[in-house]
Amino acid sequence: MASVALTNLDPASRAAARGWSDLTIRNLFIIPTLVFLIVFNIFPLIYSLGYSFTNFAANRAEPWQFVGLQNYRELLSDDHIWSNFVITAKYVIVSVAGQMIVGFGLALLLNRSFPMKGLITTLLLLPMMMSAAVVGLFWQLLYSPSWGPINYVFRLGDFAWLSNPDSALYAVAITDIWMWSPFVMLLSLAGLSAVPQHLYEAAAIDRAGWWYTFTRITLPLVSPILLIALIFRTMEAFKTFDIAYTMTTQPTAELIAIRLYKQAFQQWDTGKSCALAYIVLIMVLAITNLYVKYLNKVKER
Amino acid sequence: MAAVRTSSEVAFNRIAIAAVLIATLVFLAPIYWIASTAFKPKELAVSVPPTVLFEPEVTPFVRLFTKRVQMQKTVDPQVYDAAPWWEKRIYDGGERVLKVGKDVQLSQYPDRFMNSLIVAVISTVLAVGMGTFTAYGFSRFKIAGEADLLFFILSTRMLPPVVVAIPMFLMYRMAGLNDSHIGLIILYVAFNLSFSVWLMKGFMDEIPKEYEEAALVDGYTRMQAFFKIVLPEAATGIAATAVFCFITAWNEYAFALIMTNRRAQTAPPFIPSQIGSGLPDWTTIAAGTFLFLLPVAIFTFLLRNHLLRGVTFGAIRK
Numbered sequence: 001m002a003s004v005a006l007t008n009l010d011p012a013s014r015a016a017a018r019g020w021s022d023l024t025i026r027n028l029f030i031i032p033t034l035v036f037l038i039v040f041n042i043f044p045l046i047y048s049l050g051y052s053f054t055n056f057a058a059n060r061a062e063p064w065q066f067v068g069l070q071n072y073r074e075l076l077s078d079d080h081i082w083s084n085f086v087i088t089a090k091y092v093i094v095s096v097a098g099q100m101i102v103g104f105g106l107a108l109l110l111n112r113s114f115p116m117k118g119l120i121t122t123l124l125l126l127p128m129m130m131s132a133a134v135v136g137l138f139w140q141l142l143y144s145p146s147w148g149p150i151n152y153v154f155r156l157g158d159f160a161w162l163s164n165p166d167s168a169l170y171a172v173a174i175t176d177i178w179m180w181s182p183f184v185m186l187l188s189l190a191g192l193s194a195v196p197q198h199l200y201e202a203a204a205i206d207r208a209g210w211w212y213t214f215t216r217i218t219l220p221l222v223s224p225i226l227l228i229a230l231i232f233r234t235m236e237a238f239k240t241f242d243i244a245y246t247m248t249t250q251p252t253a254e255l256i257a258i259r260l261y262k263q264a265f266q267q268w269d270t271g272k273s274c275a276l277a278y279i280v281l282i283m284v285l286a287i288t289n290l291y292v293k294y295l296n297k298v299k300e301r
Numbered sequence: 302m303a304a305v306r307t308s309s310e311v312a313f314n315r316i317a318i319a320a321v322l323i324a325t326l327v328f329l330a331p332i333y334w335i336a337s338t339a340f341k342p343k344e345l346a347v348s349v350p351p352t353v354l355f356e357p358e359v360t361p362f363v364r365l366f367t368k369r370v371q372m373q374k375t376v377d378p379q380v381y382d383a384a385p386w387w388e389k390r391i392y393d394g395g396e397r398v399l400k401v402g403k404d405v406q407l408s409q410y411p412d413r414f415m416n417s418l419i420v421a422v423i424s425t426v427l428a429v430g431m432g433t434f435t436a437y438g439f440s441r442f443k444i445a446g447e448a449d450l451l452f453f454i455l456s457t458r459m460l461p462p463v464v465v466a467i468p469m470f471l472m473y474r475m476a477g478l479n480d481s482h483i484g485l486i487i488l489y490v491a492f493n494l495s496f497s498v499w500l501m502k503g504f505m506d507e508i509p510k511e512y513e514e515a516a517l518v519d520g521y522t523r524m525q526a527f528f529k530i531v532l533p534e535a536a537t538g539i540a541a542t543a544v545f546c547f548i549t550a551w552n553e554y555a556f557a558l559i560m561t562n563r564r565a566q567t568a569p570p571f572i573p574s575q576i577g578s579g580l581p582d583w584t585t586i587a588a589g590t591f592l593f594l595l596p597v598a599i600f601t602f603l604l605r606n607h608l609l610r611g612v613t614f615g616a617i618r619k
Contacts, residue, residue: 018517018520018521018523019522019523019524020522020523022442025442025523028434029434030438030439032431032434033431033432033454036431036491036494037453037454037491037495040490041457042457044472045460045464045468047468048468058470058474108317109324110321114321120321120322121605122601122605123325123328123329124324124328125605126329126332126598127328127331129548129597129598129601130332130552130597131551131553131554131569131593131594132552132554133554133570133572133573134572134590134593134594136573137576137586137590138331138335139331141583142331142334144347146347147347147351148351149330149351152349152351178328178331182328183612186608186612187609187612187617228613228617235459239461241461241462241463241554242569246554246573257461257463260461260464260467261555261559264463264466264467265470273467274467277461277463277467281460281461281464284460284461284464285459287459288455288456288459291459292452292456295613298616298617299616299617
């Protein structure tokens, strides 16, 4: 079968006819994965789509009733949910903007040769490899109003970062910036190192200033990769659960994922949670679509 | 760098390098805080002003793996002399190490750590195994709607864990898989599989087709060519993918928090749960965290040349 050819060999030749056919191998290699993903990701989502139209509560034995679109209607007119979305939006903006600035800044500083560059780059990447839940826990200690090193270093007295309703969300965002700026840095470094040196040399010959070189050469050439970092971090920040959940219980820092968790597993409002999960899911899929589009674009270059 | 450098360029370069060093220190400070707390005497963990330099202690680690009581009177010198050195450090602090047996249960940490290890290792083997085959399929064969299928595969990775966890919790409850290793392993395989397919596809695309063609001409079947030619060529890629999958499963929190509570609970939900009411013993928590973070730190260094590829699902290779 020509459409699934593994090689350029003549399909009628002996070498191409030996053993299992290409079609068999292709199906054998690909179908189990697709089936696994459908069974354990897609089927559960269809299941929860069904529940999103009911008043099912997983902790009660009484039978559920079909309520149509009521869950969705209630959610979309619930001020509490809207405030969770507003909190999430604030968090995404502050934390992603911080990561982009710090990460790209670090990459600009690192984009030169100096001793032990490899080691220092790897050390800088450590935060993003760590477990967000554990990171969140220890930032509680760092932020502690009574013995935390942060308040000591910045002479902030007993300022309670995480239990102050005005600062809790931003304290979590700062931790997230610490954790994920290295991600932006890593991508930016790849972008910066791909800028052809001769462009800088030409700019130097023309006596172009630093700012001119930066805005006319560096930024345009790095922007595709920066965009990927931006979209990916936006999606991840939108989904944030671990780090915020382990750091603070302030209602002002209740991100949408935390709201969803509480509604589903603490209030056991299962039907409505399924509906909220779907609203969140659609938003995440929209960003994913965008991400894959730009990822493929950069890949083709 | 241009060949001719002005003195202001040299000065700027120096400032930039100094700034890099300062930034590195700032970024490493929180990690130093975790690591150093793991070696602090109890009272220095929450001292005012915070203690940066101190004589390291092993007692937090001893606490992690023993049960102790406060001593009522001074310990019998003979018992003290017979005790191993690390136990002496506990006696010095006014506590007595209990023999773990029927009545005395060890802390839950070693169990949780083992759970993390079991779940992460098994799920990694399965995800990378399946992912390698599938990646080869996508890399070598023409597939109708390939781009859509790959998008579908990747999109399963992007689903927020809490969203997937709600129906999975209900289904696991019916199947009796809540708080089981198998249940968590299935979730982690599902979560890592898409990543493994994408990353491995990048590695497979780099192996020239001609290698297999030569093998086929030499009398190999396609399967033999895959196992004897392609797999050895892909070894580095498989190892890198495995390390990434391991780290993801090792660090995962939301699924573990929702799906496990005792028997199969892993370290990430367990470690923060130790902060309850009262003053927590940060040194022991830090000791557990230190051991938990150590493999990830080592793997980060081993992976350093593949990190970019890993975080972009194989799309950007450098």
